[in-house]
Amino acid sequence: MRTLPSELRPVRRLVLTLALCAGLAAWPFRDAPADTNAPPPPTPAPGLEEARTGYIVADLDGGAVLASRRADEAFLPASTAKLATAVAALEILGGEHRFETSLRLSGDRLYLVGGGDPLLAVEDLMSLARAAADAGVGQARFFYDDSLLPDAAEIDAGQSGRATYNAGVSALSLSFNRRRLVWGAKPGGGLAAFALPGGDLAPLRAALGKGETLFHRLETPDGPTWSVTARREGRTWLPVRRPSRFTAGLFRELAAMQGLALTEPQPGAAPADARPVARHLGARLVDIAALSLQYSNNLVAELVGLGAARRLAGKPESLPASAARLQAELDRRLGGDGAEWLLDRHSGLSSRARASPRRMAALLRYADGRRYGGRSFASLLPISGWKGSLADLEDEPALAFRVWAKTGTMYYGRGLAGFLYTASGRRAVFALFTSDLDERRRLDALGPEPDAEERERADAWLGRAKALERDLLRRWALAF
Numbered sequence: 001m002r003t004l005p006s007e008l009r010p011v012r013r014l015v016l017t018l019a020l021c022a023g024l025a026a027w028p029f030r031d032a033p034a035d036t037n038a039p040p041p042p043t044p045a046p047g048l049e050e051a052r053t054g055y056i057v058a059d060l061d062g063g064a065v066l067a068s069r070r071a072d073e074a075f076l077p078a079s080t081a082k083l084a085t086a087v088a089a090l091e092i093l094g095g096e097h098r099f100e101t102s103l104r105l106s107g108d109r110l111y112l113v114g115g116g117d118p119l120l121a122v123e124d125l126m127s128l129a130r131a132a133a134d135a136g137v138g139q140a141r142f143f144y145d146d147s148l149l150p151d152a153a154e155i156d157a158g159q160s161g162r163a164t165y166n167a168g169v170s171a172l173s174l175s176f177n178r179r180r181l182v183w184g185a186k187p188g189g190g191l192a193a194f195a196l197p198g199g200d201l202a203p204l205r206a207a208l209g210k211g212e213t214l215f216h217r218l219e220t221p222d223g224p225t226w227s228v229t230a231r232r233e234g235r236t237w238l239p240v241r242r243p244s245r246f247t248a249g250l251f252r253e254l255a256a257m258q259g260l261a262l263t264e265p266q267p268g269a270a271p272a273d274a275r276p277v278a279r280h281l282g283a284r285l286v287d288i289a290a291l292s293l294q295y296s297n298n299l300v301a302e303l304v305g306l307g308a309a310r311r312l313a314g315k316p317e318s319l320p321a322s323a324a325r326l327q328a329e330l331d332r333r334l335g336g337d338g339a340e341w342l343l344d345r346h347s348g349l350s351s352r353a354r355a356s357p358r359r360m361a362a363l364l365r366y367a368d369g370r371r372y373g374g375r376s377f378a379s380l381l382p383i384s385g386w387k388g389s390l391a392d393l394e395d396e397p398a399l400a401f402r403v404w405a406k407t408g409t410m411y412y413g414r415g416l417a418g419f420l421y422t423a424s425g426r427r428a429v430f431a432l433f434t435s436d437l438d439e440r441r442r443l444d445a446l447g448p449e450p451d452a453e454e455r456e457r458a459d460a461w462l463g464r465a466k467a468l469e470r471d472l473l474r475r476w477a478l479a480f
Helices: 006-024 078-093 122-134 243-257 285-295 298-313 319-334 357-368 388-395 437-445 452-479
Strands: 052-059 065-069 098-106 109-113 139-145 178-185 191-196 204-208 214-220 223-230 234-239 275-284 403-410 413-421 427-435
Touching: 052 357, 052 452, 078 285, 078 298, 078 319, 078 357, 078 403, 078 413, 098 122, 109 243, 122 243, 122 275, 139 243, 178 223, 275 285, 285 298, 285 388, 298 319, 319 357, 357 413, 357 427, 388 403, 403 452, 413 452, 427 452, 437 452
Parallel strands: 109 139, 204 223
Antiparallel strands: 052 065, 052 427, 098 109, 098 275, 178 191, 178 234, 214 223, 403 413, 413 427
16 A cells, blocks of 8 residues: 655644544544455354444544444443543543542541542551551541542442442442452361451351352341352452441551551541541552553442542532543543443443444544653553453464553453554554344343353353454454
8 A cells, every 4th residue: 555755744644633623523534445455354253143243443643444344333332431431531630640548637536538549458548547646646536538429339230249340339449349258167167257358247147058159149228248158168259339338447447456546437528627647649540540441440440430520520420420421521522422422331331331433443543642641542551462451362473562452341242442553564543342232131131140051152152252353353453
């Protein structure tokens, strides 16, 4: 393919800039015929005939479409929705933004104030406790303030209740809101079961019985409890459903180790004139975004999105409302009416979310021209054959380091969107989705805990979708 002479490239960029300013930002890719050197799309793998696959591949510099198929149709974005959350949050809060967790004192009352830090860890609580002891706080009535963000027992009610990727959400979240449950027979008989960190799960019902290990969440007026039936000793992770109370309870234990005598934690908003005692500043937002995109942590994405939406709204909003607010802000920046997507949550965990390949690619092209905390957006993404969710492409030499993209995976929905650096040296942006919406609706109707047969069937579908995805990536990398 012929390339534009170098002396004319500035002219091309000026023309493109003027076109965008004239109102074409919502449609940044020229719907020209696909590259004549492009290979034909592969035949769907057996078992994907009823699914829909849509994609768009476009030149980043000129905007010409290199390949497209169903680029304007709606698909399940799954975790590729985290791309939208990351861009919106970085635009609104800035890459250098840090979430603050603090201790404040008002009279004889000590307040642990949550700032929505997605990476708050046990070590950070210990540091705050030590600082309070050094400041002379010997004893106090203890309160926790999580009023900055809404409190939710889980990210999405349609997902598994025992999955740690569907944990509770609050401004005082800790260690991804999960606990390690350990159980086994006592040496003298009976059953021992405990959870870390923070002592017991109260109450925990457990019994060593026959059959496979089973976990049941039991709803009570005081929140969920857990019932365990186990054939042998073992351990697993469980989600925390009331993060604020859990975080405050653990802080109280750590504070006692530092000589502080605090009462049982109670909810309460810190007065405006409460005196600062200590604070912890989290990592830079740009670095948090990189971790969220590379390892696809749902809780991190939800907290980042909630924090950005609160900055816009000036008040806490629910997960769906805050996602809608960020979508509206992105639509304002990208142009268009937003009809090509629906961001139901910040993490993509919801099966109600939708996105078109064209809209997702437009978002990425916008982000490519920005810098966040001194970093390019592409540098925040998983790297093919090397890092994050694309590390398993190490057996594809043709793709090594050429794909910087975010994956999205849920039953009957697979997505991949990001940047492609082709063998010829071309920079391209792409979005690729495969969805079977009918099968997903059928699965959702069965409830949040599909049986083993349904999971096996869905896993097989995902395997075929990933194989098709890999085939397309290989073709694009070599052809364009």
